[in-house]
Structure formats: C-alpha cells, structure tokens
Amino acid sequence: MENCTLYTHEVDMGKVLTRMRAHFDASALNVNGQEDNWESITVVSKKRRLRKGNTITITYRQRSVPGYTLEHSDEPIIVNLHGMYAFVQQIDAENQELKKLLLGKIPTVNTEIAIKAEPSFNGDLRSAVMDLAYELDAFFFSEGNSIFNTDVQGFWDKTGALLLDVNGHATATNLTVNIEAKYFDSQTPPSAEALERKARSLQQLQAMGVRSSAMLPAIVDETVAVIRTPEEVAKRVAILTAINGVAFGHLPPQDVISYLQKKQLWEHVTPDEKKFLQHPTEEEKTKATWKCESIWVLLWALGLMPELGYMTDLCNLDMVPEEVFPFRGLSGDLTPFFEKATTLRPAAAILDANDLYYRAHWSCVDARLKSEEAPVHPGVVYERHYALNWLINYRNQPWDSVTCDT
Structure with a gap:
C-alpha cells in the first residue's frame, strides 16, 4: 500500500x-x-x-x-x-x-x-x-x-x-x-469597542506577567454578541452542580438522573452528560470535576459571585454562599436559586472576561507548544474560557461542542 x-x-x-x-x-x-x-x-x-x-x-x-x-x-x-x-x-x-x-x-x-x-x-x-x-x-x-x-x-x-x-x-x-x-470579504473590521477591549486585556495580562499575542484578533462586541439568557444559564449551572456530586463520587449517578428528571431538567442535560451519568468511568469522573470552574464562571455571570478571582488558582465552590448554590441535596428545593438567578451581568462585563481568558489561553497553548511552564493555570484558564465561550454563543456551539480556539 x-x-x-x-x-x-x-x-x-x-x-x-x-x-x-x-x-x-x-x-x-x-x-x-x-x-x-x-x-x-x-x-x-x-x-x-x-x-x-x-x-x-x-x-x-x-x-x-x-x-x-x-x-x-x-x-x-x-x-x-x-x-x-x-x-x-x-x-x-x-x-x-x-x-x-x-x-x-x-x-x-x-x-x-x-x-x-x-x-x-x-x-x-x-x-x-x-x-x-x-x-x-x-x-x-x-x-x-x-x-x-x-x-x-x-x-x-x-x-x-x-x-x-x-x-x-x-x-x-x-x-x-x-x-x-x-475569506477577507467575510471579515468586517473590528469596532472601536472591540479594539479597546483587546487593548485593556493585553495591558491587564502584561501587569500579571502573562505574555499574549497582539496579533490575535478582537472578539465580537455588544452589537454582535448574543449572550445566553439568564434562564439558560441558571438551568445549565443547576445541572452542572448536580452532576458535580457524581464527579466527586459523593452521589450515585442513578440518583442524580432521578433528581434531574424530577426537577424537569433532564431534557436540558446534554447527550455527553447523559452518557456520563449512565456509565461514568473513573477517568470521566476526574475529567468532570474540572466543571467546577464552569460552575464558578456561570454563578459569576448570574451576579451570584462577586469576582472570578485569579487565573493561577483553582476555584473553591465551598466559598459559594449556600443560599445561591443550586444543588441542595437530592431532596433540595431549586426554587430559591431560580428566584435569585434572574439577571446576568452586563454584556460588556461578560465580553471583557471572555476576551481576557481568550488571550490568557493563547499564552498557555504557546507555552505548551514550546515545552515551557505556563504563567497561569492552564486547566483553570481552559475551563473558564470554555464556559465564557458558551455564554457568548461562540460559533453558536452547544455545550458539548464548545471550542476554545486561540
């Protein structure tokens, strides 16, 4: 051959x-x-x-x-x-x-x-x-x-x-x-807003000692971005927090499936998540624990956490106040959470975060390609970039298919 x-x-x-x-x-x-x-x-x-x-x-x-x-x-x-x-x-x-x-x-x-x-x-x-x-x-x-x-x-x-x-x-x-x-004709010049956001991100990363590339394009601005609705975000974080219990081995997967069905959330569980809950392996559980970072980002986007924190540190969900955490046990009531999760931060704030993590993610990938140590935590940056890309409807991709291009 x-x-x-x-x-x-x-x-x-x-x-x-x-x-x-x-x-x-x-x-x-x-x-x-x-x-x-x-x-x-x-x-x-x-x-x-x-x-x-x-x-x-x-x-x-x-x-x-x-x-x-x-x-x-x-x-x-x-x-x-x-x-x-x-x-x-x-x-x-x-x-x-x-x-x-x-x-x-x-x-x-x-x-x-x-x-x-x-x-x-x-x-x-x-x-x-x-x-x-x-x-x-x-x-x-x-x-x-x-x-x-x-x-x-x-x-x-x-x-x-x-x-x-x-x-x-x-x-x-x-x-x-x-x-x-x-390919040229399809690309409209970035707006002043988008260019200013890019400049702010680069300055912020430079102050953190993170080298990024000025050649990376600007992301979409508020006139183009289609941010997810508060209801979408609230349901997504409610599902993720329930699955989190299986990822860390605290709950049997079948009990979580029953919980999500009882709470009318099962239809919003993604195909990959359903596959995980039906046959979770230890490797998949370990991978799923990283979605803590997504939970953190989505709670922040809902205005239920004051800040995203540092890119060098893993988030700590124990710091989330009990009254704003969706999952309250298999017999818990989701009503208090959904009553609080009715608004999102301004689109500008979400786009600022997306732009910043996009450029930090480039730095992590660049370091990996050069066999160097990344200046921030690559896993944290990737998972937060993932959630932020979903929030801004990047390429209209569903949760299972989000890409984190840099």
Missing part, C-alpha cells in the same frame, strides 16, 4: 468527484455518501491481462470554519497543521525562500485529502492524482511512493516538484500562496 496527502485551501469537494469522473468511467467509481457531501471515493484503475486493477481510496477532513490563518484549536486538522508547521520550521532547508513560502501556505489550508493506493499508484491513478492536485492548487505530503519515485519523506507541489524533504533538499523554485477573496 502507498499513501499521499493533499493539502488545499479549497473547500468544494465536489471538484474531487468531478476530476475522478473525468479520468474514470462510472463502473470504476464507488462513492460512499451523498454526491454533494461524500465521505469516501474508491477508484479502480483498468485491469491489465490477468492482473487486478490498482485501487485508490480518497477521504478528507476540513476546518469547521474556513480561513487563512492558523489559530490554536482542538480541531484535528488544525492540530495536524500546527505539527506540520513546526516540522517544516526545524528542517535546515537549502532554499530558505522556498521554505518560507511553504510556511506561508500551510496556514491557508482548509482541507486535508488522504489518498491510499492498493497496491501502488499506477500510471492511470498517478495521472488522476496529479490532475486533482493541480485543480485544487494543492501541495503533497508523502513518505515516499511511486508518484515521486522516492522513499524520502517530504513535500511536493502540484506539478510534482520537490518543495522540501527531510534532508532540506528541493527542486522546485517557487510556490504560489493563494487565498480566496471571500
């Missing part, structure tokens, strides 16, 4: 199917999934005499939001691109200008297309793959195969010229970095 991967700024994967159909007739193609949203394509090249035809299988993954910059994210493709960027950086290239162009092209990648050949890329399949690379303005990463007639790991351009291998060699002389105009 042989492999190669194409990297492209294109997101229209209908082009892949179109190019394969230009090379092979319908009997040679097997498309898994819908035509306009396929999952995989299998192509069988022509059989020759008594030999079976060679086969390629094509799959892909994309960024959730296309773009041309490489921010920190937990998305698998973004994580892979960060690794690729770091890998290229450490290669001692003969052609340093070409290396810079490759480093400039990596952040523009929106789609990663994996191609597997059985047993190898024959002439028909090689021609189709090269045509596809040209159509998508893609570059290759390969650990060596019959397309490039080498067993050396490296990067090749859409014409098959070597951009950079692990030994620093290259045969290509140039590399074009294309970015679709719509």
